Amino acid sequence: MDVFAAALASAPGLGNKRISALLEYFRNAENVWNASGEEIKNAHILPAKVLTNFLNHRVRADINLYYKRMKTAGIGCITCKDSCYPKLLLHTHSPPAVLFYKGGLPSCSKTIAVVGSRKSTPYGDKVAYQIAKELSEKHVTIISGGARGIDTQAHIGALDGGGYTVIVAAFGLDYVYPPENKSLFEKVISSGGAIISEYPLGTAPLGRQFPARNRIIAGLSYGVVVIEATKRSGALITVDFALEEGRDVFSVPGSIYSVSSEGTNELLRKGAICVTTGDDIIIEYDWGMNLETNINKKSFxxxxxxxxxxxxxxxxxxxxxxxxxxxxxxxxxxxxxxxxxxxxxxxxxxxxxxxxxxxxxxxx
CATH class of the missing domain: 1.10.10.10 (Winged helix-like DNA-binding domain superfamily/Winged helix DNA-binding domain)
Structure with a gap:
């Protein structure tokens, strides 16, 4: 557990880019935390006001309290400089400088994101569950956001398939959102999966944080499957991030009469790969039974x-x-x-x- 990284992430005004730059300059979070004000100033990373605020934050912060809170909650913390940081995510345009997690970091070398509408239809729920379950049975780790609707069904399908699933949260890991998914979050962890977030403890689930979270979902995955989405669905933000990172985009066809499938059908018209089963994705990547030998590989x-x-x-x-x-x-x-x-x-x-x-x- 990198408690100094957790303290850095909690510092107001630093932000992801500045923390990344500080970690690059000082090599690790502990060095940043223990550096003198003059040393940090000479790094020419923080504007004067931000530097002053950070130095004040260091005076007020209680490292031991951070440690106790995280240990009690079973929360780990790593930075982009750690060897166990997921390599797929590390090689994206804007990887989180600090990553909090509960459970184990992704332990399978093959990952697919399954996303879609929060206001899903019975059709969307069934397809999300089935595709996630089929992929999970072939040892593919399912990445999603833990939200209502498609996300929830994807996580449940992955669990029922006997594999791992990862929830990427848009809030501190001392929160559970939506609250009705508390038991699902617990099952994800107990099954060997993980809940991860770039947000420090105490960060409430606010709307503006969810779009940024979607870049992590895309970044952790080889491809993104959109099950069901309206034309303005937040799931399409994940698609944008996937395309930016060169990830594959898969889409499930839906009824031409359903508003809930307008987004997915539009993706197909624009060239997304059409899928109706988990095996479609397995075949697309030629993963097949080779995954049997990869099940115990780490994510790096x-x-x-x-x-x-x-x-x-x-x-x-x-x-x-x-x-x-x-x-x-x-x-x-x-x-x-x-x-x-x-x-x-x-x-x-x-x-x-x-x-x-x-x-x-x-x-x-």
């Missing part, structure tokens, strides 16, 4: 991990000493776009290749 990987046959093939093309474009790989190899993207992402996480510009790769 190392350089020493062996490559799959598919990864080795792509890596050979990237290790010629010259840059290679994604479209050239598609021409040379017989993978679908989504399969190739997953392989390239995996090779980047294993630090075998790097993206030097959009869609251009080279070996490390």
């Amino acid at each position: 990987v190392s350089k020493e991990e062996t490559l799959t046959v598919e990864e080795e093939m792509v890596y050979r093309f990237c290790s010629t000493g010259t840059y290679i474009r994604e479209e050239d790989l598609l021409d040379q190899l017989k993978y679908s776009v989504s399969q190739l993207k997953m392989i390239l992402m995996s090779l980047q996480l294993k630090e075998k290749i790097k993206e030097v510009s959009s869609g251009v790769f080279v070996s490390i």
Whole structure:
């Protein structure tokens, strides 16, 4: 538990970008907390007023109290500098500098987000449950937001499938929202899943925090499945983040007469991948039974991990000493776009290749 990171996250006016910059400059949260005012000033990260407020916060803050509260509540805390920080999330445009969690961090190497309307229909509930359950049975971790409607059914389906699920909260983990999902939150943790949040203890569930939370849902996932959504559904914000991060977007078709399916049907018209079962997603990624060997992997990987046959093939093309474009790989190899993207992402996480510009790769 990084109690200094928790104290940093609670400091008013710092914000995610400044905390990230401080962690990068001082290497860890404890160093930031113990640095002198002059040292922090010389880092040229905090404006004068923000620095003054932060120094005052340090005087008032009780580190021991933070520790006791978090330990009592069973809450852990890590930063983006920790090795156990989820690598998929770390490689996004704006990863949370500090991450709070209850339970265990995602323990499966394959993750899919399942999202949709809070005001779901019986059709949407049934589909969300079924797809999440089918994916969970194949050891795919289900990521969602713990909200009413589609989120709830996705988490329940994942639990009934015997797998893991992660709730990404938009509030401090000393809150439960919606309150009727208290037992669901408890089941998620007891089953080996997790509830995570970038918000410190004491942060109430406010509307403005939910859109920002959606970037974490997308960032933790290889792809996002939208089950049911109106044209103005908040689930479409998650889609925007997914597209920004190069994640796949899947959509479930619905009735042309249902307002609740206007958003999902529009996504299909714009090119989202149509799915009606969990197996559609398994086939799309060619995960298949290979997942059986991955069930005990952590959510981070190392350089020493062996490559799959598919990864080795792509890596050979990237290790010629010259840059290679994604479209050239598609021409040379017989993978679908989504399969190739997953392989390239995996090779980047294993630090075998790097993206030097959009869609251009080279070996490390």
